[in-house]
Amino acid sequence: MSVQEKIMQYQELQQNLQMLEQYKQGVLSVLQEISSTQETLKELQKAKNDDEVLFPIGSGILVPGKLNNSKEALTSIGGKTLVMKTLEESNNFLQKRRGEQEEILVNLDKQIQEHYSAVQKTMTEIQELQKKHD
Numbered sequence: 840m841s842v843q844e845k846i847m848q849y850q851e852l853q854q855n856l857q858m859l860e861q862y863k864q865g866v867l868s869v870l871q872e873i874s875s876t877q878e879t880l881k882e883l884q885k886a887k888n889d890d891e892v893l894f895p896i897g898s899g900i901l902v903p904g905k906l907n908n909s910k911e912a913l914t915s916i917g918g919k920t921l922v923m924k925t926l927e928e929s930n931n932f933l934q935k936r937r938g939e940q941e942e943i944l945v946n947l948d949k950q951i952q953e954h955y956s957a958v959q960k961t962m963t964e965i966q967e968l969q970k971k972h973d
Contacts, residue, residue: 842968849961856954863947866940873937880930883909 840848886892886909893901913921914929924932 840968842965842972845961845965845968849958849965852954852958852961856951856958859947859951859954863944863951866944866947870937870940870944873933873940877930877933880912880926880933883912884926 883906886906888906888909890906890909892904892906894904895901911923911925912929914924914932916922916932
């Protein structure tokens with residue numbers, strides 16, 4: 840394989856590594872959101888109907904309101920489908936999602952390590968090929 844071909848291989852590995860790192864950041868973000876939601880569910884379990892609460896609507900904006908139903912939550916189960924679940928059922932659903940995301944993270948870390956090793960190996964091969972041509 841020529842130096843030029845090895846360089847192209849190196850660049851492709853670098854791009855794949857970067858994509859895997861970005862995907863990992865997305866998974867970490869999902870895990871953070873799950874943790875935050877589980878904390879909120881824990882706090883909601885302490886609340887009573889008609890309690891004054893602040894409802895987050897996104898981007899740091901909170902709207903004050905009264906809690907109508909402190910025992911259930913509409914839970915997105917995918918595909919724009921919402922199901923009414925108890926707070927405990929919602930938490931269990933999130934715990935299952937957490938496990939899935941953590942499994943993805945373990946696999947991603949393995950792939951990232953493999954790609955990183957391949958990048959280093961390819962760089963060494965490029966350097967060796969360049970020495971032969973000097």
